[in-house]
Amino acid sequence: xxxxxxxxxxxxxxxxxxxxxxxxxxxxxxxxxxxxxxxxxxxxxxxxxxxxxxxxxxxxxxxxxxxxxxxxxxxxxxxxxxxxxxxxxxxxxxxxxxxxxxxxxxxxxxxxxxxxxxxxxxxxxxxxxxxxxxxxxxxxxxxxxxxxxxxxxxxxxxxxxxxxxxxxxxxxxxxxxxxxxxxxxxxxxxxxxxxxxxxxxxxxxxxx
Amino acid sequence: xxxxxxxxxxxxxxxxxxxxxxxxxxxxxxxxxxxxxxxxxxxxxxxxxxxxxxxxxxxxxxxxxxxxxxxxxxxxxxxxxxxxxxxxxxxxxxxxxxxxxxxxxxxxxxxxxxxxxxxxxxxxxxxxxxxxxxxxxxxxxxxxxxxxxxxxxxxxxxxxxxxxxxxxxxxxxxxxxxxxxxxxxxxxxxxxxxxxxxxxxxxxxxxx
DNA sequence: CTACTATGTAGGCATTGGCTACATAGAGTG
DNA sequence: CACTCTATGTAGCCAATGCCTACATAGTAG
Numbered sequence: 001x002x003x004x005x006x007x008x009x010x011x012x013x014x015x016x017x018x019x020x021x022x023x024x025x026x027x028x029x030x031x032x033x034x035x036x037x038x039x040x041x042x043x044x045x046x047x048x049x050x051x052x053x054x055x056x057x058x059x060x061x062x063x064x065x066x067x068x069x070x071x072x073x074x075x076x077x078x079x080x081x082x083x084x085x086x087x088x089x090x091x092x093x094x095x096x097x098x099x100x101x102x103x104x105x106x107x108x109x110x111x112x113x114x115x116x117x118x119x120x121x122x123x124x125x126x127x128x129x130x131x132x133x134x135x136x137x138x139x140x141x142x143x144x145x146x147x148x149x150x151x152x153x154x155x156x157x158x159x160x161x162x163x164x165x166x167x168x169x170x171x172x173x174x175x176x177x178x179x180x181x182x183x184x185x186x187x188x189x190x191x192x193x194x195x196x197x198x199x200x201x202x203x204x205x206x207x208x
Numbered sequence: 209x210x211x212x213x214x215x216x217x218x219x220x221x222x223x224x225x226x227x228x229x230x231x232x233x234x235x236x237x238x239x240x241x242x243x244x245x246x247x248x249x250x251x252x253x254x255x256x257x258x259x260x261x262x263x264x265x266x267x268x269x270x271x272x273x274x275x276x277x278x279x280x281x282x283x284x285x286x287x288x289x290x291x292x293x294x295x296x297x298x299x300x301x302x303x304x305x306x307x308x309x310x311x312x313x314x315x316x317x318x319x320x321x322x323x324x325x326x327x328x329x330x331x332x333x334x335x336x337x338x339x340x341x342x343x344x345x346x347x348x349x350x351x352x353x354x355x356x357x358x359x360x361x362x363x364x365x366x367x368x369x370x371x372x373x374x375x376x377x378x379x380x381x382x383x384x385x386x387x388x389x390x391x392x393x394x395x396x397x398x399x400x401x402x403x404x405x406x407x408x409x410x411x412x413x414x415x416x
Numbered sequence: 417c418t419a420c421t422a423t424g425t426a427g428g429c430a431t432t433g434g435c436t437a438c439a440t441a442g443a444g445t446g
Numbered sequence: 447c448a449c450t451c452t453a454t455g456t457a458g459c460c461a462a463t464g465c466c467t468a469c470a471t472a473g474t475a476g
Contacts, residue, residue: 008455027320034432043456045434050454054433102319111310111378112235122382149392155384156368156393163371164364170319172333176363184357184405185364192400197392219423242463251425253465258423262464 012050014040016060023103028058059117062108066124069097069108077131083139088186090131091161095182098165105169129158136193146196157189220258222248224268231269231311241265266315267325273312274332277305285339291347296394298339299369303390306373313377337366344401354404365397 008014018039022031033054034044051057076093077086098105113121133154139145164185168178226247230239241262242252259265284301285294306313321329341362347353372393376386 011454029320032432033434044432045457046455048434052434109374109378109380111380112237125380126382152384152388152392153396155381155389156372156396159371159375159389159393160364160368160397161371162375163367163369163373165371166317166374167367167370170317172317172319173363174330174334176360180360181363181367184360185367187405188361188364188397188400189368190400191403191405192396192398195399195403197395197399240463241465252463253426254424256465260465 008042011042011046015047015050015057016064019057019061020104023107024101027103028107055112055114058107059113062121063124065101065104065108070124070127072097073128073131083135083142083144084190087135087190091182091186094128094161095165095168095178098169099178102169129154132157145193148196153193160185160189219250219254223255223258223265224272227265227269228312231315232309235311236315263320263322267321270316270329271332273309273316278332278335280305281336281339291343291350291352292398295343295398299390299394302336302369303373303376303386306377307386310377337362340365353401356404361401368393368397
Protein backbone atom coordinates (compact mmCIF):
# COMPACT_ATOMS: atom_id res chain seq x y z
CA UNK A 1 0.00 0.00 0.00
CA UNK A 2 2.66 2.51 0.98
CA UNK A 3 4.39 3.35 -2.27
CA UNK A 4 7.77 1.69 -2.29
CA UNK A 5 10.90 3.72 -2.86
CA UNK A 6 12.66 3.07 -6.12
CA UNK A 7 15.52 1.37 -4.37
CA UNK A 8 14.85 -1.45 -1.98
CA UNK A 9 17.83 -0.61 0.18
CA UNK A 10 18.63 -4.03 1.57
CA UNK A 11 17.78 -6.22 -1.36
CA UNK A 12 20.81 -8.46 -1.04
CA UNK A 13 20.18 -9.38 2.57
CA UNK A 14 16.48 -9.73 1.90
CA UNK A 15 17.18 -12.10 -0.98
CA UNK A 16 19.42 -14.32 1.11
CA UNK A 17 16.98 -14.34 4.00
CA UNK A 18 13.97 -15.14 1.86
CA UNK A 19 15.88 -17.74 -0.15
CA UNK A 20 16.85 -19.46 3.06
CA UNK A 21 13.17 -19.73 3.96
CA UNK A 22 12.13 -20.93 0.52
CA UNK A 23 14.66 -23.73 0.12
CA UNK A 24 13.65 -25.31 3.41
CA UNK A 25 10.03 -25.25 2.32
CA UNK A 26 10.36 -26.20 -1.32
CA UNK A 27 13.90 -27.50 -1.77
CA UNK A 28 16.56 -26.02 -3.99
CA UNK A 29 14.52 -27.04 -7.01
CA UNK A 30 11.70 -24.86 -5.77
CA UNK A 31 13.87 -21.78 -5.60
CA UNK A 32 13.22 -19.35 -8.45
CA UNK A 33 14.95 -16.02 -8.80
CA UNK A 34 11.85 -14.56 -10.39
CA UNK A 35 9.55 -15.82 -7.67
CA UNK A 36 12.01 -14.48 -5.13
CA UNK A 37 11.82 -11.08 -6.80
CA UNK A 38 8.03 -11.21 -6.73
CA UNK A 39 8.07 -12.14 -3.05
CA UNK A 40 10.13 -9.06 -2.30
CA UNK A 41 8.18 -6.78 -4.62
CA UNK A 42 11.00 -5.99 -7.02
CA UNK A 43 11.40 -6.57 -10.71
CA UNK A 44 12.49 -9.94 -12.00
CA UNK A 45 15.94 -8.71 -12.98
CA UNK A 46 16.74 -6.96 -9.72
CA UNK A 47 18.34 -10.02 -8.11
CA UNK A 48 20.75 -10.11 -11.01
CA UNK A 49 22.32 -6.89 -9.76
CA UNK A 50 23.40 -8.62 -6.58
CA UNK A 51 24.00 -12.16 -7.81
CA UNK A 52 25.17 -12.67 -11.36
CA UNK A 53 23.93 -16.23 -11.20
CA UNK A 54 21.51 -18.40 -9.39
CA UNK A 55 24.57 -20.30 -8.26
CA UNK A 56 26.04 -17.09 -6.85
CA UNK A 57 22.99 -16.77 -4.64
CA UNK A 58 23.37 -20.37 -3.54
CA UNK A 59 27.01 -19.72 -2.74
CA UNK A 60 26.05 -16.77 -0.56
CA UNK A 61 23.44 -18.98 1.05
CA UNK A 62 26.07 -21.61 1.77
CA UNK A 63 28.39 -19.06 3.29
CA UNK A 64 25.60 -17.77 5.48
CA UNK A 65 24.79 -21.32 6.51
CA UNK A 66 28.35 -22.08 7.49
CA UNK A 67 28.46 -18.96 9.62
CA UNK A 68 25.33 -20.01 11.48
CA UNK A 69 26.54 -23.56 11.90
CA UNK A 70 30.03 -22.65 13.02
CA UNK A 71 28.57 -20.31 15.59
CA UNK A 72 26.58 -23.19 17.07
CA UNK A 73 29.57 -25.49 17.01
CA UNK A 74 32.06 -23.16 18.64
CA UNK A 75 29.43 -22.24 21.20
CA UNK A 76 29.08 -25.93 22.01
CA UNK A 77 32.84 -26.40 22.13
CA UNK A 78 33.24 -23.63 24.68
CA UNK A 79 30.78 -25.07 27.15
CA UNK A 80 32.16 -26.45 30.37
CA UNK A 81 32.74 -30.15 30.87
CA UNK A 82 35.30 -32.86 30.35
CA UNK A 83 36.67 -33.64 26.93
CA UNK A 84 34.30 -36.41 26.13
CA UNK A 85 31.12 -34.57 26.99
CA UNK A 86 32.31 -31.55 25.04
CA UNK A 87 32.99 -33.84 22.10
CA UNK A 88 29.45 -35.17 22.34
CA UNK A 89 28.04 -31.68 22.59
CA UNK A 90 29.83 -30.61 19.44
CA UNK A 91 28.53 -33.61 17.60
CA UNK A 92 25.01 -32.88 18.75
CA UNK A 93 25.32 -29.27 17.65
CA UNK A 94 26.31 -30.41 14.18
CA UNK A 95 23.60 -33.01 13.84
CA UNK A 96 20.95 -30.76 15.31
CA UNK A 97 21.81 -28.05 12.84
CA UNK A 98 21.62 -30.54 9.99
CA UNK A 99 18.21 -31.74 11.07
CA UNK A 100 16.94 -28.21 11.52
CA UNK A 101 18.20 -27.05 8.10
CA UNK A 102 18.53 -30.10 5.87
CA UNK A 103 18.35 -28.36 2.52
CA UNK A 104 20.72 -25.63 3.60
CA UNK A 105 23.20 -28.30 4.63
CA UNK A 106 22.98 -29.83 1.17
CA UNK A 107 23.58 -26.46 -0.42
CA UNK A 108 26.55 -25.89 1.86
CA UNK A 109 28.16 -29.13 0.76
CA UNK A 110 27.15 -28.88 -2.85
CA UNK A 111 29.93 -29.48 -5.33
CA UNK A 112 29.01 -26.91 -7.90
CA UNK A 113 30.03 -23.66 -6.28
CA UNK A 114 31.62 -20.94 -8.33
CA UNK A 115 35.41 -21.10 -8.36
CA UNK A 116 35.61 -17.68 -6.69
CA UNK A 117 33.47 -18.67 -3.74
CA UNK A 118 35.19 -21.98 -3.34
CA UNK A 119 38.16 -20.69 -1.44
CA UNK A 120 36.17 -18.91 1.20
CA UNK A 121 33.75 -21.81 1.45
CA UNK A 122 36.49 -24.35 1.77
CA UNK A 123 38.15 -22.46 4.56
CA UNK A 124 34.97 -21.74 6.51
CA UNK A 125 33.84 -25.30 6.00
CA UNK A 126 36.86 -26.57 7.85
CA UNK A 127 36.19 -24.68 11.02
CA UNK A 128 34.22 -27.58 12.40
CA UNK A 129 37.14 -29.90 11.90
CA UNK A 130 39.46 -27.47 13.59
CA UNK A 131 37.30 -27.57 16.69
CA UNK A 132 37.27 -31.35 16.68
CA UNK A 133 41.02 -31.48 16.24
CA UNK A 134 41.53 -29.15 19.19
CA UNK A 135 39.51 -31.30 21.56
CA UNK A 136 41.20 -34.48 20.43
CA UNK A 137 44.58 -32.88 20.94
CA UNK A 138 43.65 -31.75 24.43
CA UNK A 139 42.34 -35.18 25.37
CA UNK A 140 45.42 -36.86 24.00
CA UNK A 141 47.70 -34.59 25.99
CA UNK A 142 45.66 -35.24 29.09
CA UNK A 143 46.34 -38.94 28.54
CA UNK A 144 42.66 -39.62 28.13
CA UNK A 145 43.05 -40.78 24.54
CA UNK A 146 45.73 -43.00 23.09
CA UNK A 147 48.27 -41.14 20.96
CA UNK A 148 47.70 -41.01 17.23
CA UNK A 149 47.59 -38.80 14.17
CA UNK A 150 45.34 -35.99 15.39
CA UNK A 151 44.71 -34.57 11.97
CA UNK A 152 43.55 -37.90 10.64
CA UNK A 153 41.52 -38.77 13.72
CA UNK A 154 39.74 -35.44 13.58
CA UNK A 155 38.98 -36.00 9.94
CA UNK A 156 37.55 -39.43 10.64
CA UNK A 157 35.35 -38.06 13.40
CA UNK A 158 34.23 -35.19 11.24
CA UNK A 159 33.45 -37.49 8.35
CA UNK A 160 31.52 -39.93 10.51
CA UNK A 161 29.41 -37.25 12.11
CA UNK A 162 28.84 -35.71 8.73
CA UNK A 163 27.41 -39.02 7.60
CA UNK A 164 25.11 -39.13 10.61
CA UNK A 165 24.07 -35.54 10.01
CA UNK A 166 23.37 -36.07 6.33
CA UNK A 167 21.31 -39.19 6.82
CA UNK A 168 19.46 -37.68 9.74
CA UNK A 169 18.75 -34.56 7.72
CA UNK A 170 17.48 -36.68 4.87
CA UNK A 171 15.24 -38.57 7.25
CA UNK A 172 16.78 -41.79 6.04
CA UNK A 173 17.10 -43.42 9.45
CA UNK A 174 14.21 -45.76 9.70
CA UNK A 175 13.48 -46.51 13.31
CA UNK A 176 16.50 -45.21 15.12
CA UNK A 177 16.20 -41.87 16.82
CA UNK A 178 18.68 -39.26 15.75
CA UNK A 179 19.79 -38.57 19.28
CA UNK A 180 20.50 -42.24 19.91
CA UNK A 181 22.49 -42.52 16.72
CA UNK A 182 24.56 -39.47 17.58
CA UNK A 183 25.36 -40.79 21.02
CA UNK A 184 26.23 -44.21 19.64
CA UNK A 185 28.48 -42.70 17.00
CA UNK A 186 30.38 -40.49 19.40
CA UNK A 187 30.64 -43.36 21.86
CA UNK A 188 32.12 -45.69 19.27
CA UNK A 189 34.53 -43.09 17.93
CA UNK A 190 35.65 -42.16 21.42
CA UNK A 191 36.08 -45.78 22.42
CA UNK A 192 38.22 -46.30 19.36
CA UNK A 193 40.37 -43.31 20.20
CA UNK A 194 40.72 -44.38 23.82
CA UNK A 195 41.84 -47.83 22.76
CA UNK A 196 44.01 -46.52 19.96
CA UNK A 197 44.46 -48.18 16.61
CA UNK A 198 46.65 -51.26 16.91
CA UNK A 199 49.46 -51.60 14.40
CA UNK A 200 48.26 -53.71 11.50
CA UNK A 201 49.38 -57.32 11.67
CA UNK A 202 50.14 -58.28 8.11
CA UNK A 203 47.90 -56.93 5.39
CA UNK A 204 45.34 -54.54 6.80
CA UNK A 205 43.49 -53.73 3.64
CA UNK A 206 45.95 -51.30 2.14
CA UNK A 207 45.98 -52.87 -1.24
CA UNK A 208 46.47 -51.50 -4.74
CA UNK B 209 20.99 -42.75 -42.12
CA UNK B 210 19.06 -45.98 -41.74
CA UNK B 211 15.47 -44.89 -41.34
CA UNK B 212 14.46 -45.52 -37.76
CA UNK B 213 11.39 -47.61 -37.03
CA UNK B 214 8.48 -45.70 -35.60
CA UNK B 215 8.90 -47.36 -32.25
CA UNK B 216 12.25 -47.24 -30.56
CA UNK B 217 11.78 -50.60 -28.90
CA UNK B 218 13.94 -50.13 -25.83
CA UNK B 219 13.37 -46.48 -25.09
CA UNK B 220 13.02 -46.90 -21.36
CA UNK B 221 16.33 -48.67 -20.91
CA UNK B 222 18.02 -46.30 -23.31
CA UNK B 223 16.73 -43.32 -21.35
CA UNK B 224 18.03 -44.64 -18.07
CA UNK B 225 21.39 -45.56 -19.57
CA UNK B 226 21.86 -42.23 -21.28
CA UNK B 227 20.66 -40.29 -18.25
CA UNK B 228 23.20 -42.09 -16.12
CA UNK B 229 25.91 -40.89 -18.47
CA UNK B 230 24.62 -37.34 -18.60
CA UNK B 231 24.31 -36.71 -14.88
CA UNK B 232 27.90 -37.73 -14.25
CA UNK B 233 29.05 -35.31 -16.92
CA UNK B 234 26.76 -32.39 -16.27
CA UNK B 235 25.17 -32.99 -12.89
CA UNK B 236 21.50 -33.47 -12.19
CA UNK B 237 20.92 -29.85 -13.11
CA UNK B 238 22.27 -30.58 -16.56
CA UNK B 239 19.79 -33.35 -17.19
CA UNK B 240 16.99 -32.33 -19.53
CA UNK B 241 14.25 -34.64 -20.71
CA UNK B 242 14.13 -32.87 -24.04
CA UNK B 243 17.86 -33.08 -24.58
CA UNK B 244 17.69 -36.72 -23.61
CA UNK B 245 15.06 -37.28 -26.27
CA UNK B 246 17.21 -35.51 -28.84
CA UNK B 247 20.19 -37.65 -27.90
CA UNK B 248 18.16 -40.76 -28.55
CA UNK B 249 16.54 -39.46 -31.71
CA UNK B 250 12.98 -39.46 -30.46
CA UNK B 251 10.46 -36.70 -30.04
CA UNK B 252 10.56 -34.50 -26.98
CA UNK B 253 7.44 -36.01 -25.49
CA UNK B 254 8.45 -39.63 -25.91
CA UNK B 255 10.13 -39.90 -22.50
CA UNK B 256 6.84 -38.91 -20.96
CA UNK B 257 5.38 -42.21 -22.04
CA UNK B 258 7.82 -44.08 -19.81
CA UNK B 259 8.29 -41.60 -16.96
CA UNK B 260 5.40 -39.39 -16.03
CA UNK B 261 7.85 -37.04 -14.38
CA UNK B 262 11.43 -36.00 -14.44
CA UNK B 263 11.49 -37.21 -10.87
CA UNK B 264 10.20 -40.60 -11.98
CA UNK B 265 13.24 -40.93 -14.22
CA UNK B 266 15.50 -39.95 -11.34
CA UNK B 267 13.81 -42.55 -9.17
CA UNK B 268 14.50 -45.21 -11.77
CA UNK B 269 18.05 -43.97 -11.95
CA UNK B 270 18.40 -44.26 -8.19
CA UNK B 271 17.04 -47.80 -8.24
CA UNK B 272 19.46 -48.74 -10.96
CA UNK B 273 22.29 -47.18 -8.99
CA UNK B 274 21.44 -49.12 -5.85
CA UNK B 275 21.43 -52.35 -7.82
CA UNK B 276 24.90 -51.63 -9.18
CA UNK B 277 26.22 -50.61 -5.81
CA UNK B 278 24.72 -53.49 -3.89
CA UNK B 279 26.23 -55.88 -6.39
CA UNK B 280 29.67 -54.46 -5.68
CA UNK B 281 29.11 -54.56 -1.95
CA UNK B 282 27.85 -58.11 -1.72
CA UNK B 283 30.62 -59.19 -4.04
CA UNK B 284 33.11 -57.61 -1.66
CA UNK B 285 31.44 -59.22 1.34
CA UNK B 286 31.70 -62.68 -0.16
CA UNK B 287 35.45 -62.48 -0.72
CA UNK B 288 37.65 -64.69 1.44
CA UNK B 289 39.41 -63.32 4.50
CA UNK B 290 38.95 -62.69 8.18
CA UNK B 291 36.18 -60.51 9.48
CA UNK B 292 38.21 -57.36 9.70
CA UNK B 293 39.61 -57.47 6.20
CA UNK B 294 36.19 -58.27 4.79
CA UNK B 295 34.84 -55.29 6.70
CA UNK B 296 37.50 -53.10 5.15
CA UNK B 297 36.77 -54.48 1.70
CA UNK B 298 33.09 -53.68 2.00
CA UNK B 299 33.91 -50.18 3.08
CA UNK B 300 36.25 -49.74 0.15
CA UNK B 301 33.62 -51.04 -2.25
CA UNK B 302 31.18 -48.44 -0.98
CA UNK B 303 33.60 -45.56 -1.08
CA UNK B 304 34.98 -46.55 -4.46
CA UNK B 305 31.51 -46.66 -5.92
CA UNK B 306 30.77 -43.24 -4.47
CA UNK B 307 33.91 -41.77 -5.99
CA UNK B 308 33.24 -43.38 -9.35
CA UNK B 309 29.62 -42.20 -9.51
CA UNK B 310 29.29 -39.14 -7.27
CA UNK B 311 26.21 -37.63 -8.85
CA UNK B 312 24.43 -40.95 -9.02
CA UNK B 313 25.09 -41.39 -5.31
CA UNK B 314 23.49 -38.03 -4.62
CA UNK B 315 20.45 -39.00 -6.69
CA UNK B 316 20.22 -42.28 -4.82
CA UNK B 317 20.11 -40.53 -1.47
CA UNK B 318 17.99 -37.64 -2.62
CA UNK B 319 15.04 -36.86 -0.39
CA UNK B 320 12.50 -36.01 -3.01
CA UNK B 321 11.56 -39.34 -4.47
CA UNK B 322 7.99 -40.08 -5.41
CA UNK B 323 6.02 -41.73 -2.62
CA UNK B 324 5.49 -44.84 -4.77
CA UNK B 325 9.18 -45.39 -5.39
CA UNK B 326 10.11 -44.70 -1.80
CA UNK B 327 9.27 -48.14 -0.49
CA UNK B 328 11.37 -50.00 -2.99
CA UNK B 329 14.18 -47.51 -2.63
CA UNK B 330 14.12 -47.66 1.12
CA UNK B 331 14.34 -51.42 1.14
CA UNK B 332 17.08 -51.69 -1.47
CA UNK B 333 18.98 -48.90 0.22
CA UNK B 334 19.27 -50.95 3.37
CA UNK B 335 21.00 -53.88 1.77
CA UNK B 336 24.38 -52.37 2.52
CA UNK B 337 23.56 -52.16 6.19
CA UNK B 338 22.40 -55.74 6.22
CA UNK B 339 25.79 -56.83 4.99
CA UNK B 340 27.57 -54.78 7.62
CA UNK B 341 25.32 -56.17 10.34
CA UNK B 342 26.04 -59.72 9.26
CA UNK B 343 29.80 -59.28 9.49
CA UNK B 344 29.59 -57.58 12.84
CA UNK B 345 27.41 -60.37 14.15
CA UNK B 346 29.86 -63.01 12.95
CA UNK B 347 32.81 -61.23 14.47
CA UNK B 348 30.98 -60.78 17.75
CA UNK B 349 30.11 -64.46 17.92
CA UNK B 350 33.70 -65.34 17.13
CA UNK B 351 34.68 -63.29 20.16
CA UNK B 352 36.67 -60.93 18.02
CA UNK B 353 34.46 -57.98 18.87
CA UNK B 354 33.04 -57.01 22.23
CA UNK B 355 29.33 -57.70 22.57
CA UNK B 356 26.94 -54.87 21.84
CA UNK B 357 23.80 -53.87 19.97
CA UNK B 358 24.55 -55.18 16.49
CA UNK B 359 21.81 -53.24 14.82
CA UNK B 360 23.02 -49.98 16.26
CA UNK B 361 26.70 -50.73 15.64
CA UNK B 362 26.00 -51.60 12.02
CA UNK B 363 24.07 -48.37 11.63
CA UNK B 364 26.93 -46.36 13.08
CA UNK B 365 29.42 -48.01 10.74
CA UNK B 366 27.14 -47.51 7.79
CA UNK B 367 26.59 -43.87 8.66
CA UNK B 368 30.30 -43.20 9.16
CA UNK B 369 31.28 -44.77 5.89
CA UNK B 370 28.49 -42.94 4.17
CA UNK B 371 30.01 -39.72 5.41
CA UNK B 372 33.40 -40.70 4.07
CA UNK B 373 31.84 -41.72 0.75
CA UNK B 374 29.85 -38.52 0.39
CA UNK B 375 32.76 -36.24 1.17
CA UNK B 376 35.11 -38.23 -1.01
CA UNK B 377 32.60 -38.15 -3.85
CA UNK B 378 32.25 -34.41 -3.44
CA UNK B 379 36.02 -34.05 -3.52
CA UNK B 380 35.83 -32.20 -0.24
CA UNK B 381 38.83 -33.87 1.37
CA UNK B 382 41.65 -31.45 1.01
CA UNK B 383 44.92 -33.25 1.24
CA UNK B 384 43.97 -36.63 2.57
CA UNK B 385 43.77 -39.45 0.12
CA UNK B 386 40.49 -41.25 -0.05
CA UNK B 387 42.07 -44.62 0.50
CA UNK B 388 43.86 -43.46 3.62
CA UNK B 389 40.68 -41.97 5.02
CA UNK B 390 38.75 -45.17 4.38
CA UNK B 391 41.38 -47.26 6.11
CA UNK B 392 41.55 -44.86 9.05
CA UNK B 393 37.78 -44.85 9.40
CA UNK B 394 37.43 -48.61 9.34
CA UNK B 395 40.38 -48.93 11.73
CA UNK B 396 38.86 -46.55 14.22
CA UNK B 397 35.42 -48.11 14.03
CA UNK B 398 36.84 -51.60 14.38
CA UNK B 399 39.02 -50.56 17.30
CA UNK B 400 35.96 -49.13 18.99
CA UNK B 401 34.00 -52.32 18.45
CA UNK B 402 36.88 -54.46 19.71
CA UNK B 403 37.15 -52.38 22.86
CA UNK B 404 33.40 -52.12 23.29
CA UNK B 405 31.57 -49.08 24.54
CA UNK B 406 32.06 -48.64 28.28
CA UNK B 407 28.94 -48.00 30.33
CA UNK B 408 28.46 -44.26 30.74
CA UNK B 409 29.62 -42.91 34.06
CA UNK B 410 27.11 -40.25 35.03
CA UNK B 411 25.77 -38.00 32.30
CA UNK B 412 27.05 -39.12 28.91
CA UNK B 413 25.38 -36.49 26.83
CA UNK B 414 21.88 -37.89 26.78
CA UNK B 415 20.10 -34.68 27.56
CA UNK B 416 16.50 -33.59 27.11
C1' DC C 417 -11.66 -56.97 -39.88
C1' DT C 418 -12.11 -54.40 -35.86
C1' DA C 419 -11.24 -52.53 -31.36
C1' DC C 420 -7.86 -51.77 -27.96
C1' DT C 421 -3.64 -50.59 -25.95
C1' DA C 422 1.12 -49.19 -26.09
C1' DT C 423 4.23 -46.18 -27.90
C1' DG C 424 5.84 -42.19 -30.47
C1' DT C 425 4.84 -37.33 -32.73
C1' DA C 426 3.49 -32.43 -33.06
C1' DG C 427 2.30 -28.38 -31.06
C1' DG C 428 0.98 -25.29 -27.28
C1' DC C 429 1.68 -23.02 -22.73
C1' DA C 430 3.50 -21.01 -18.57
C1' DT C 431 7.80 -20.54 -16.21
C1' DT C 432 12.54 -19.95 -15.81
C1' DG C 433 17.44 -17.94 -16.15
C1' DG C 434 20.08 -14.82 -18.45
C1' DC C 435 20.77 -10.88 -21.52
C1' DT C 436 20.51 -5.88 -23.05
C1' DA C 437 18.73 -1.20 -23.02
C1' DC C 438 16.86 2.17 -20.13
C1' DA C 439 15.32 4.73 -15.62
C1' DT C 440 16.28 6.47 -11.15
C1' DA C 441 18.74 7.63 -7.17
C1' DG C 442 22.53 9.14 -4.48
C1' DA C 443 27.32 10.29 -3.78
C1' DG C 444 31.12 12.76 -5.08
C1' DT C 445 33.31 16.87 -7.35
C1' DG C 446 33.98 21.16 -9.81
C1' DC D 447 24.41 24.44 -7.68
C1' DA D 448 25.39 21.71 -12.02
C1' DC D 449 27.65 17.78 -13.69
C1' DT D 450 29.20 13.17 -13.83
C1' DC D 451 29.73 8.56 -12.20
C1' DT D 452 28.21 4.52 -10.21
C1' DA D 453 24.93 1.57 -7.88
C1' DT D 454 20.61 -0.15 -8.08
C1' DG D 455 16.09 -1.21 -10.00
C1' DT D 456 12.86 -1.71 -14.38
C1' DA D 457 11.09 -3.48 -18.76
C1' DG D 458 11.33 -6.40 -22.44
C1' DC D 459 13.37 -10.09 -25.19
C1' DC D 460 15.05 -14.87 -25.96
C1' DA D 461 15.89 -19.82 -25.91
C1' DA D 462 15.15 -23.73 -23.16
C1' DT D 463 12.52 -26.53 -20.14
C1' DG D 464 8.64 -29.48 -18.10
C1' DC D 465 4.26 -30.73 -18.69
C1' DC D 466 -0.17 -30.93 -21.14
C1' DT D 467 -3.44 -32.37 -24.91
C1' DA D 468 -4.58 -34.00 -29.52
C1' DC D 469 -3.15 -36.99 -33.03
C1' DA D 470 -0.41 -40.90 -35.57
C1' DT D 471 1.27 -45.49 -35.84
C1' DA D 472 1.96 -50.11 -34.67
C1' DG D 473 1.24 -54.53 -32.71
C1' DT D 474 -2.28 -57.55 -30.39
C1' DA D 475 -6.58 -59.71 -29.11
C1' DG D 476 -11.27 -60.41 -29.95
